Every structure is written in structure tokens, then in C-alpha cells.
Amino acid sequence: MILSVNNIIKKFGTFTALEIENLDFEEGKYYVVLGPSGSGKTTLLRVISGLEFADSGSISILGKDMTQAPAWKRDIGLVFQNYALYPHLTVYENIASPLSVMKIPRTEMIKRVNELLRVMELTDQAAKYPGQLSGGQQQRVALARAIIKMPKILLLDEPLSNLDTRVRIDLRDYLKKIQKEFNLTAIHVTHDPIEAMALGDEVIVLHHGKLVQKSTPVELYNHPNDIFCARLLGAVNLIPKDNLDMNTGLDYEICEIRPEDVKFDDAGNFHGTITSVQFLGSEIMYYVDIGGFNIKVKCDKNCNNHNEGDVVNLLFKNGEMNFYKSGKRINSIISSQ
Structure with missing residues (x-):
């Protein structure tokens, strides 16, 4: 050293x-x-x-x-x-x-x-x-x-x-x-x-x-x-288990996933409504309300076929979720929600 x-x-x-x-x-x-x-x-x-x-x-x-x-x-x-x-x-x-x-x-x-x-x-x-x-x-x-x-x-x-x-x-x-x-x-x-x-x-x-x-x-x-x-590293979804349970079997309090790892997909298990669309140049940020909780979804600028008010299904990308208890990460697992 x-x-x-x-x-x-x-x-x-x-x-x-x-x-x-x-x-x-x-x-x-x-x-x-x-x-x-x-x-x-x-x-x-x-x-x-x-x-x-x-x-x-x-x-x-x-x-x-x-x-x-x-x-x-x-x-x-x-x-x-x-x-x-x-x-x-x-x-x-x-x-x-x-x-x-x-x-x-x-x-x-x-x-x-x-x-x-x-x-x-x-x-x-x-x-x-x-x-x-x-x-x-x-x-x-x-x-x-x-x-x-x-x-x-x-x-x-x-x-x-x-x-x-x-x-x-x-x-x-x-x-x-x-x-x-x-x-x-x-x-x-x-x-x-x-x-x-x-x-x-x-x-x-x-x-x-x-x-x-x-x-x-x-x-x-x-x-x-x-x-x-x-939070320090940029936009992130911090999802309390009480709002959306990922059914992992883990004793966790918060699920964390980056907006770029949440996708619009008809096969997704979570259904919500787009409440806001922000054009960021090379990217677009969507805000999707699921039962009163907002999920951020980020995709490239060509993913522009969604509008405010659209009802969508969300798929959480495999292997990109982290789980926290008392503020500390307890595990990262592969999930196919």
C-alpha cells in the first residue's frame, strides 16, 4: 500500500x-x-x-x-x-x-x-x-x-x-x-x-x-x-414493504431499485397510472402511481410512447433489487417480479 x-x-x-x-x-x-x-x-x-x-x-x-x-x-x-x-x-x-x-x-x-x-x-x-x-x-x-x-x-x-x-x-x-x-x-x-x-x-x-x-x-x-x-448515487426507488411487497421471503423493510431497472411490460405484476413525464434530453423519466406510491421509471429518449394518464404494467428487472433493514443492505437477490 x-x-x-x-x-x-x-x-x-x-x-x-x-x-x-x-x-x-x-x-x-x-x-x-x-x-x-x-x-x-x-x-x-x-x-x-x-x-x-x-x-x-x-x-x-x-x-x-x-x-x-x-x-x-x-x-x-x-x-x-x-x-x-x-x-x-x-x-x-x-x-x-x-x-x-x-x-x-x-x-x-x-x-x-x-x-x-x-x-x-x-x-x-x-x-x-x-x-x-x-x-x-x-x-x-x-x-x-x-x-x-x-x-x-x-x-x-x-x-x-x-x-x-x-x-x-x-x-x-x-x-x-x-x-x-x-x-x-x-x-x-x-x-x-x-x-x-x-x-x-x-x-x-x-x-x-x-x-x-x-x-x-x-x-x-x-x-x-x-x-x-x-440516495447519494442518484435517482432511486425506495419502496417500503408495506406499500409494495416483493414477496421475497426476506425480512426486509425497504426495497431499492434504480429507475432504469424498472420496465414497462405487459407481463409485469404491478399495475399503475403515469402521473408525470419528464424529458431529460437523452432520457425520459416517468412517474407511475401504484396504490398511492410513486415509482420512477427511466428509459432512453426513444421510449416516448407513454403519456400522462396511461395505465401501465411494471416489471422489476432481474437481479437489480437490494433489500434493507434498519437502513442497511441485508441482501441482493435475483427476482422476476
């Missing part, structure tokens, strides 16, 4: 911001830490980086205890939400600044900066100042400055949140490309579930400072550990 976080507790006064029992990171992977505001995401990043010190527990990097080591000794690159560029330095000078501090020979510095300018598609911006760049360009400069010294670990704190949607998607793809090209171990904080699933080799979900789930995006989306995770 390149990084291990063990029994970390971080408090601010009487408030416990972070309480992580064990969290390991493998070299060369892209990790995304996901959670709502106040979940402990940025606190975890700051404790890993050495910008904050935990009240108890340990941090090890490549097997070496770094719990009390200052940030500059941890060989970590940082990319912030607000770019944190030097406004009086050019793009070239901003990227070169870590190497200047390290007293890297000038010829080596020029070679490395020029290479990163090329990779980041910033060569023609090298003589400009941050104030002359777009938000996406500034964030690429910040990224280049963070990786110029080839840190063991790259930490990114909400790096895309200040960008508009189009630029955010472009830079999201760029981040993944750069991480793979340089074989970086990246730990990226976000509150955006789409960003997390698009970027992460593994996604780490935090809630109230505690680890809720650590898994691949596919596993997290299909089999969330609890109802909090299920």
Missing part, C-alpha cells in the same frame, strides 16, 4: 469531524472521496497532506510513519478548488516554482516544464499570467504545478467545482488521462456522484466523518451498503 490511514480521529472543539478506522490506498489508482458538505472529505485530505494533524491514529506512506511529519516532508502534490496560483508569475513560472524551491538545475527544469506545458496543452499560454486565462486553463496550470515534482500522491480538493458544466466534463476526462499517463496515485474529493463514478477506480463514501463504503463505482451504484449511499 502506498498510503494507510489507521484509527484516525480529528476533532474541532467538541465536534468530531473525522473518525476513520482503516483506509488503504494502492499505488497508481484514482480514488474519489464522495460525500455531502460536512461529511469529512476535506478534513481527510488535509490530515493526509499534513495541513492538519489528527488527534489520534496514524498515517503511513510507503510503510513509513508520517503521522507527525509536516506537509513538505510527505512528497504530496496538492490541487485546490480555487487554483491558488501566484498572480504575479507567468504560467511557466507558476509551474516551475516547485522545482526552483528544490534547486533543480536550470536545464532539467526547462526540460520538465516544457514537457508538462506540452502535455497540458499550455505551450502557447506559457508567457501569460493567471488573470489572462480561463478557469479551465488555470486549473490545468495548478495541476501541472502539483505534478511537476512527481509526488508519490496527488490530492485534489473539489478541483472542478468552480468550472462550468462543459469545461468540468472536459477537465474531468483530462484528469483521468494525466493520472494514467504519469501513473499517479490520486485522491480526489467531490460532492458530485457523476464525477466520482466517472473518475474513480474506487469511490470512498464518507458520512458524518465515518467511512460508509469503499468499492468500485459499479459495485457502489448497484449494491450500496445503506440507504444513504443509494
Whole structure:
């Protein structure tokens, strides 16, 4: 493991911001830490980086205890939400600044900066100042400055949140490309579930400072550990057993199924009436009332042959239901409702 976080507790006064029992990171992977505001995401990043010190527990990097080591000794690159560029330095000078501090020979510095300018598609911006760049360009400069010294670990704190949607998607793809090209171990904080699933080799979900789930995006989306995770990852049907009993034989309270896994089918056992239709561009979301309970059904934009007021049968897709008791997933089973 390149990084291990063990029994970390971080408090601010009487408030416990972070309480992580064990969290390991493998070299060369892209990790995304996901959670709502106040979940402990940025606190975890700051404790890993050495910008904050935990009240108890340990941090090890490549097997070496770094719990009390200052940030500059941890060989970590940082990319912030607000770019944190030097406004009086050019793009070239901003990227070169870590190497200047390290007293890297000038010829080596020029070679490395020029290479990163090329990779980041910033060569023609090298003589400009941050104030002359777009938000996406500034964030690429910040990224280049963070990786110029080839840190063991790259930490990114909400790096895309200040960008508009189009630029955010472009830079999201760029981040993944750069991480793979340089074989970086990246730990990226976000509150955006789409960003997390698009970027992460593994996604780490935090809630109230505690680890809720650590898994691949596919596993997290299909089999969330609890109802909090299920809701966090996007639209979901949470169906109380008292409203619609799936007749599974399980002692469950809530059935969870994603809207795209509910289908219109004459063979379906559940009958309802469409109460609302929402066109979402590439998809359509239908709301179907079954005995006073609304079920969301999502299909592609070509599935447009249903209208408000239509009476329909619903089929719940095999193997895509999860069952919960006291908020925790108890099983996933194949069903043919």
C-alpha cells in the first residue's frame, strides 16, 4: 500500500469531524472521496497532506510513519478548488516554482516544464499570467504545478467545482488521462456522484466523518451498503414493504431499485397510472402511481410512447433489487417480479 490511514480521529472543539478506522490506498489508482458538505472529505485530505494533524491514529506512506511529519516532508502534490496560483508569475513560472524551491538545475527544469506545458496543452499560454486565462486553463496550470515534482500522491480538493458544466466534463476526462499517463496515485474529493463514478477506480463514501463504503463505482451504484449511499448515487426507488411487497421471503423493510431497472411490460405484476413525464434530453423519466406510491421509471429518449394518464404494467428487472433493514443492505437477490 502506498498510503494507510489507521484509527484516525480529528476533532474541532467538541465536534468530531473525522473518525476513520482503516483506509488503504494502492499505488497508481484514482480514488474519489464522495460525500455531502460536512461529511469529512476535506478534513481527510488535509490530515493526509499534513495541513492538519489528527488527534489520534496514524498515517503511513510507503510503510513509513508520517503521522507527525509536516506537509513538505510527505512528497504530496496538492490541487485546490480555487487554483491558488501566484498572480504575479507567468504560467511557466507558476509551474516551475516547485522545482526552483528544490534547486533543480536550470536545464532539467526547462526540460520538465516544457514537457508538462506540452502535455497540458499550455505551450502557447506559457508567457501569460493567471488573470489572462480561463478557469479551465488555470486549473490545468495548478495541476501541472502539483505534478511537476512527481509526488508519490496527488490530492485534489473539489478541483472542478468552480468550472462550468462543459469545461468540468472536459477537465474531468483530462484528469483521468494525466493520472494514467504519469501513473499517479490520486485522491480526489467531490460532492458530485457523476464525477466520482466517472473518475474513480474506487469511490470512498464518507458520512458524518465515518467511512460508509469503499468499492468500485459499479459495485457502489448497484449494491450500496445503506440507504444513504443509494440516495447519494442518484435517482432511486425506495419502496417500503408495506406499500409494495416483493414477496421475497426476506425480512426486509425497504426495497431499492434504480429507475432504469424498472420496465414497462405487459407481463409485469404491478399495475399503475403515469402521473408525470419528464424529458431529460437523452432520457425520459416517468412517474407511475401504484396504490398511492410513486415509482420512477427511466428509459432512453426513444421510449416516448407513454403519456400522462396511461395505465401501465411494471416489471422489476432481474437481479437489480437490494433489500434493507434498519437502513442497511441485508441482501441482493435475483427476482422476476
